[in-house]
Every structure is written in C-alpha cells, then in structure tokens.
C-alpha cells in the first residue's frame with residue numbers, strides 16, 4: 748500500500764471513530780449516520796483509494812466532475828454517487844441516471860425539471876430539499892419560510908421521492924453557530940412533518956462537513972458530507 752493510501756485509511760478510521768463517539772454522546776447508534784465522502788478535491792487515483800479504503804458512498808458538488816468520476820470509476824462495484832452541489836437544469840439528463848440521491852433540490856424550477864425528466868424515464872428520483880438555514884446570501888436553497896411550499900410541491904410530484912432536508916452551516920461562524928444552524932434544520936424538519944402529506948417521513952438530515960460534523964450528529968444528522976478531513980496529510984489529492 749502506498750504511503751498516501753495508508754494515510755487515507757488512517758484518516759477514514761479516525762473520522763469513523765469521531766462519528767461513533769459523537770453518535771454515542773447523542774444517545775444515537777452510529778449506524779444511523781452515513782459517511783458520504785465528498786471527492787471534489789480528489790484526483791481520480793485518490794478517489795479510487797478512498798473506495799478501496801472502504802467508502803462506497805461518494806459525493807460531488809459539480810455535475811461535470813460527477814460525470815467524469817463516475818466514468819473513471821465505473822469498474823468499481825456497488826458505488827453510490829450523490830449530487831451535493833447546485834444542479835443546473837440542463838445537466839439533469841446526464842446526472843440523474845448516475846446518482847442515487849440529489850441533496851441539492853434548491854429551487855422550484857429545478858423540482859419541476861427533475862419531475863419532468865423522471866417522468867420521461869418513468870423512474871423515481873430521490874431528492875432532499877436544500878434549505879438555506881444560515882441565511883447566507885451566497886448560498887443556494889429554499890429559505891426556511893419557503894420550505895413548506897417546497898415540500899408540498901415536491902410531494903405532489905409523482906416521480907419525486909422526498910427523503911428529507913439538506914443544509915450547510917453559516918460560512919462565517921464557529922462551532923456554536925454551526926450547532927444552532929443544524930438545530931434549526933432539525934426543528935424545521937419536525938415542523939414540516941406536522942403538515943406533510945401522508946407517506947412523507949423526512950427521515951434524512953444531510954448536514955455536517957469536515958469542520959462541523961460532530962455538531963451535526965448531535966443535532967440529528969443522518970448523512971455527514973466529508974471532503975477535506977479525509978485528505979489531511981495525503982499527497983496528490
């Protein structure tokens with residue numbers, strides 16, 4: 748094993764241990780928290796090494812990079828790709844067939860276009876509704892006060908399967924601020940559940956990145972999206 752592959756394994760193990768500890772501390776089982784390796788900073792070879800180290804759920808934030816990596820790693824069995832970044836409508840056609848979950852359903856026209864494509868293919872599309880929970884003007888996502896309408900729209904679409912919510916913590920902020928943002932997403936989910944159409948359970952909360960995943964787990968995260976922490980000390984990422 749190369750030195751960087753060994754380092755990658757050690758990083759993965761350390762992150763998994765931190766996930767386990769954070770889950771335990773919150774009285775949760777660590778199996779309730781999925782680790783999604785966000786590979787946007789990784790070259791193809793390093794991405795392959797991440798899979799070999801045991802990650803089978805991979806995420807990308809740019810459609811073109813997702814297309815490229817999915818093709819480059821197509822020989823690896825049972826990979827699951829997730830789209831975590833902004834998806835332009837003209838990129839749906841090439842992206843949707845490759846992914847098992849879109850975390851970033853962030854506007855109404857995108858919901859409509861996803862439904863249209865999924866209907867054409869007669870294949871349901873699994874999505875999370877992205878919420879701009881921190882209110883950063885640079886961020887995508889529905890405002891919290893638009894969330895109920897977004898949920899009603901998505902739930903009314905026959906080919907969309909809404910699994911929950913996704914958000915990022917404030918860009919400028921410490922861990923306490925991140926924890927408040929994550930608590931805000933969980934509370935919003937709980938409010939939405941009271942008005943959600945039957946059959947919608949919103950089980951997934953995609954929240955937490957390298958710098959704040961422990962806070963996210965404390966607030967109920969079910970998917971942590973981790974990139975840079977995996978790469979620490981790895982050359983050639």
Ligand SMILES: *Cc1c(COP(=O)(O)O)cnc(C)c1O
Pocket residue numbers: 785787808831832956957958972973974975976
């Ligand atoms: C890049 C990215 C991540 C991972 O961020 P790190 O801080 O590197 O762990 C998670 N989610 C989204 C949407 C991203 O774009």
